[in-house]
Amino acid sequence: FSSMFQSIAGNAVLEKSDLKPALKALKDRLMTKNVAEEIAEKLCESVAASLEGKKLGSFTRVSSTVQTAMEEALLRILTPKRSIDILRDVHVAKEQGRPYVVVFVGVNGVGKSTNLAKVAYWLLQHEVNVMLAACDTFRSGAVEQLRTHARRLQIPIFEKGYEKDPAIVAKEAIQEAKSNNSDVVLVDTAGRMQDNEPLMRALSKLINLNNPDLVLFVGEALVGNDAVDQLTKFNQKLADLSMILNARLIDGILLTKFDTIDDKVGAALSMVYVSGAPVMFVGCGQSYTDLKKLNVKSIVKTLLK
Amino acid sequence: MVLAQLGGSIARALQQMSNATIIDEKVLSECLNEISRALLQSDVQFKLVRDMQANIKRIVNLDDLAAGHNKRRIIQQGKTSVVMFVGLQGSGKTTTCTKYAYYHQKKGWKPALVCADTFRAGAFDQLKQNATKTKIPYYGSYMESDPVKIAVEGVETFKKENRDLIIVDTSGRHKQEAALFEEMRQVSEATKPDLIIFVMDSSIGQAAFDQAQAFKQSVAVGAVIITKMDGHAKGGGALSAVAATKSPVIFIGTGEHMEEFEVFDVKPFVSRLLGMGDWSGFMDK
Numbered sequence: 001f002s003s004m005f006q007s008i009a010g011n012a013v014l015e016k017s018d019l020k021p022a023l024k025a026l027k028d029r030l031m032t033k034n035v036a037e038e039i040a041e042k043l044c045e046s047v048a049a050s051l052e053g054k055k056l057g058s059f060t061r062v063s064s065t066v067q068t069a070m071e072e073a074l075l076r077i078l079t080p081k082r083s084i085d086i087l088r089d090v091h092v093a094k095e096q097g098r099p100y101v102v103v104f105v106g107v108n109g110v111g112k113s114t115n116l117a118k119v120a121y122w123l124l125q126h127e128v129n130v131m132l133a134a135c136d137t138f139r140s141g142a143v144e145q146l147r148t149h150a151r152r153l154q155i156p157i158f159e160k161g162y163e164k165d166p167a168i169v170a171k172e173a174i175q176e177a178k179s180n181n182s183d184v185v186l187v188d189t190a191g192r193m194q195d196n197e198p199l200m201r202a203l204s205k206l207i208n209l210n211n212p213d214l215v216l217f218v219g220e221a222l223v224g225n226d227a228v229d230q231l232t233k234f235n236q237k238l239a240d241l242s243m244i245l246n247a248r249l250i251d252g253i254l255l256t257k258f259d260t261i262d263d264k265v266g267a268a269l270s271m272v273y274v275s276g277a278p279v280m281f282v283g284c285g286q287s288y289t290d291l292k293k294l295n296v297k298s299i300v301k302t303l304l305k
Numbered sequence: 306m307v308l309a310q311l312g313g314s315i316a317r318a319l320q321q322m323s324n325a326t327i328i329d330e331k332v333l334s335e336c337l338n339e340i341s342r343a344l345l346q347s348d349v350q351f352k353l354v355r356d357m358q359a360n361i362k363r364i365v366n367l368d369d370l371a372a373g374h375n376k377r378r379i380i381q382q383g384k385t386s387v388v389m390f391v392g393l394q395g396s397g398k399t400t401t402c403t404k405y406a407y408y409h410q411k412k413g414w415k416p417a418l419v420c421a422d423t424f425r426a427g428a429f430d431q432l433k434q435n436a437t438k439t440k441i442p443y444y445g446s447y448m449e450s451d452p453v454k455i456a457v458e459g460v461e462t463f464k465k466e467n468r469d470l471i472i473v474d475t476s477g478r479h480k481q482e483a484a485l486f487e488e489m490r491q492v493s494e495a496t497k498p499d500l501i502i503f504v505m506d507s508s509i510g511q512a513a514f515d516q517a518q519a520f521k522q523s524v525a526v527g528a529v530i531i532t533k534m535d536g537h538a539k540g541g542g543a544l545s546a547v548a549a550t551k552s553p554v555i556f557i558g559t560g561e562h563m564e565e566f567e568v569f570d571v572k573p574f575v576s577r578l579l580g581m582g583d584w585s586g587f588m589d590k
């Protein structure tokens with residue numbers, strides 16, 4: 001491994017061939033940390049492009065120059081370009097006399113319902129009135145699961161049982177929230193595979209009909225290369241299957257199961273890279289308090305370690 | 306075994322790839338790089354790919370590779386079997402428990418389901434609703450919080466009722482939380498399962514190996530089921546984890562419905578992993 005880090009101090013300008021071994025090593029390291037192959041490759045290409053033709057400072061090794069450039073690139077990618085302040089937006093909505101609506105979407109079993117309950121808990125801590133909407137009307141036990149959280153958190157829940165059209169249930173829930181003075185409605189949806197056209201169409205319908213304030217994509221930190229496909233296709237399908245002109249896409253990401261991956265934190269990078277959406281919350285356990293903000297610096301440090 | 310099979314398939318792929326009679330060093334290296342990339346894109350653990358690349362030239366004896374495949378631990382009809390399901394959170398245990406029960410019921414077994422997940426909100430309702438739909442007897446409790454106690458009671462109850470396939474569903478867990486692993490060990494010790502099935506999501510990435518290895522070290526995992534194969538993921542991370550459990554994959558899950566469940570067949574799995582596009586096995590139902 002160390003042979004890849006030869007010193008070429010004194011060389012005049014960096015050429016592609018000088019960079020190649022160090023970039024290869026870096027790409028391998030990113031993939032070991034569970035960054036999707038495609039993303040690791042693209043990152044290395046852009047780092048190469050940014051360095052090619054540059055002068056190497058004396059006594060600097062190629063490997064450390066590459067490392068520094070990569071660190072900058074990672075920080076740039078992971079630092080949100082659009083920032084969303086939920087609490088501020090909730091108050092704006094309240095002043096407009098309407099509830100703030102969040103829809104949780106994602107593939108099966110990633111932690112949508114559990115982390116929806118954690119977000120409810122977090123909002124309660126900030127003295128916001130929350131209501132849950134049980135719009136997973138498909139999976140066995142989904143309604144009871146949400147009901148249990150509502151009971152434990154002592155907050156209202158709107159539910160219509162199973163086999164109802166989730167888009168309609170969500171609409172009725174939002175209406176109900178207006179009359180019971182809830183500030184926020186958290187809408188749970190059924191998990192679905194990004195390739196499942198009928199289910200993606202149903203999700204698009206729910207989102208278009210209710211025009212939520214926030215479409216939150218829930219993805220698990222355990223996921224490998226599929227992270228890229230999940231986010232790409234959720235956005236693509238929401239755009240393509242929509243009946244309206246400016247379809248709503250993913251606004252933010254909730255990254256779950258962060259407590260199960262040790263230093264393999266790469267999914268965070270893959271998800272942000274492909275969607276451009278910020279990681280708004282990180283789920284790091286199975287209780288209500290296990291919800292954090294993403295620490296960009298620590299992710300970058302772990303990725304490059 | 307699965308990995309060995311994969312090696313075999315790669316060797317075959319190489320043979321097919323070269324129309325020329327001789328594959329020299331250079332051609333081989335190029336092919337291997339291509340294949341490695343395909344594997345990494347499928348989430349196969351990085352180290353495994355490296356090792357495989359190093360070893361591949363030695364893998365030629367295809368007959369050798371098939372050996373060991375019969376070590377598959379199968380439960381036998383005619384006596385009572387207890388099967389315990391374990392795995393990470395949300396991997397598909399509860400759904401797969403019912404699919405597994407339903408599959409065997411259609412083959413003439415008398416399955417029963419025990420819900421030893423006292424942690425997850427709505428877990429018992431989920432199992433109960435699935436069991437009701439498929440008309441399979443179930444056992445569980447809304448009040449009791451000790452999974453060991455429920456598991457033991459459930460198994461006892463169904464043994465008395467002469468059910469011949471008693472399936473125990475457990476909570477999702479991960480290696481970082483020792484107490485959860487200890488709980489799993491206790492359930493296993495108390496119910497003495499004939500088979501422990503590790504359920505894994507096909508989309509899992511590089512963390513798969515370490516997690517699977519930890520499960521294997523804690524309880525006697527004897528078989529693996531890979532779920533959500535109807536998704537887009539190729540299952541390479543899962544495959545790496547299968548290597549860690551040293552157990553065969555016995556079924557795959559291909560959807561949320563009860564009948565979306567297939568006996569594992571290595572060929573289409575590997576084809577898909579290598580992007581060779583033979584999906585037949587996943588599609589015919």
Ligand SMILES: Nc1nc2c(ncn2[C@@H]2O[C@H](COP(=O)(O)OP(=O)(O)OP(=O)(O)O)[C@@H](O)[C@H]2O)c(=O)[nH]1
Nearest residue numbers: 108109110111112113114191257283284285394395
């Ligand atoms: N360790 C850990 N487990 C989590 C986390 N978030 C959720 N889980 C667990 O993941 C499992 C699945 O969570 P759910 O909230 O039911 O997932 P879901 O996305 O709503 O699932 P479906 O609705 O069936 O698609 C549960 O066992 C949760 O306790 C987390 O941050 N860390």
Ligand SMILES: Nc1nc2c(ncn2[C@@H]2O[C@H](COP(=O)(O)OP(=O)(O)OP(=O)(O)O)[C@@H](O)[C@H]2O)c(=O)[nH]1
Nearest residue numbers: 108109394395396397398399400477533558559560
């Ligand atoms: N598309 C698809 N979804 C599946 C498959 N198997 C399970 N699921 C879904 O995955 C989600 C999680 O499944 P569960 O059976 O609740 O997972 P679990 O391992 O019991 O979860 P915990 O008990 O919380 O650890 C549910 O939405 C299931 O419907 C499958 O093969 N394909």
Ligand SMILES: [Mg+2]
Nearest residue numbers: 112113136142
């Ligand atoms: Mg859910």
Ligand SMILES: [Mg+2]
Nearest residue numbers: 398399422428
């Ligand atoms: Mg379960």
